[in-house]
Amino acid sequence: MRCSVAVDLVIFTVHAGSLQVLLIRRGYAPFKGKWALPGGFVRERETLDDAAARELHEETGLRDQGHMEQLRTYGDPKRDPRGRVFSIAYLALTPDLPMPISGGDAEAAQWFTVEALPVLAFDHAQIVQDGLERARAKLEYTTLATTFCAAEFTIPELRAVYEAVWGTALDAANFYRKVSKSEGFIVALEDKLQGAEGRPARLYRRGKAALLAPPMLRR
Amino acid sequence: MRCSVAVDLVIFTVHAGSLQVLLIRRGYAPFKGKWALPGGFVRERETLDDAAARELHEETGLRDQGHMEQLRTYGDPKRDPRGRVFSIAYLALTPDLPMPISGGDAEAAQWFTVEALPVLAFDHAQIVQDGLERARAKLEYTTLATTFCAAEFTIPELRAVYEAVWGTALDAANFYRKVSKSEGFIVALEDKLQGAEGRPARLYRRGKAALLAPPMLRR
DNA sequence: ACAAAAGTGTTCCTCATACACCCATGT
């Protein structure tokens, strides 16, 4: 069967207290001028993970930073007007970046708050939705929330990540206890973050644990 | 790029107190004579879900019974000696079936206990492993355990499913309470299962809920 | 001194675990 295989990326970041996804404006048909997920075709000798990592690097300049995992594959025969195109979607979580590098065949690249997305090309609205659910679920039982933060961060910053991704308010006191007692989640540093209002918060680094035990549950 | 797209199925059932997976013995090269997951190429006008459902029906005779979901996609350039073949793996959970129908290009089809698998073709050992982990995790927070049971089942039978999939013993008393109090998980019937040793157990049917709240946690 | 935000103490409640015990059936 004639077909092509592409990877598409749902790249999330937390910026200004809200969860944002990176979209590009398409420079060519089909859906020229429409917003879409960054992505591209898989090359001859490339694994899927490599293809996704390459696309992430082209769009954001990131390499070996943040987190990336396969999301799911979309293969409806009518999803692409050019013919049979299978898309393997990846989910990427990145720290708050300066501004996206719009390279390649995109007219522009821009971060959008997930609550206010434009109309998307192909089945990309569905892909973003699936990525959003995966990301929300993963914060519950993994330590991935820290990949949204810089190398050094405070507990209130980490809490802001959870609140942005889940769209809910968390009790600061209980969050503090839970996170600081969870084995291997975060490691305390000596320094404190100065300059902000109120009592300065201690700085932390990511711990080695990948799984959160006990998990952080949302209501 | 020249490539093909296939679906491969990890079909689990619980039989004789142990979790089993359906394998076929390959009738053609490559890996002729080796055990592998059932699967086949996706057709021209077929969605991925349809291709997986078709393969499931060909192998087991099942249609619209049990549960099926996409697992993940495997696309290493060297995973298939014939060339670039992407495989979209599906996870299927079925009730205890009579015997597999060995149709198509397989020499034989057979159920294997997951603890004693033969050497598998391609990267299928990895796929089974991933399916196993997904299935184990899904029993925790969904009601999918009932798809391993017949239409009518007892609570001890349901418990046996959990014990087989997780490979752990559960407290019968606590399991009973938890399962019968969980909203929408199972609905009680009037009948009881006769003929067994000890006090007869009441029969139940699947409830409408898809998610288990609160979840059933393994240690 | 006061506002603001970090961090601590404490109470209440839900739910998991463990295990003793009662119930209904076959032999």
Next chain:
DNA sequence: ACATGGGTGTATGAGGAACACTTTTGT
């Protein structure tokens, strides 16, 4: 009667939610 396994009662403890309270900074 008694063995077997279904089903119930109940004590204990861990962890989540709520919120009052103390600490540390900037202005």
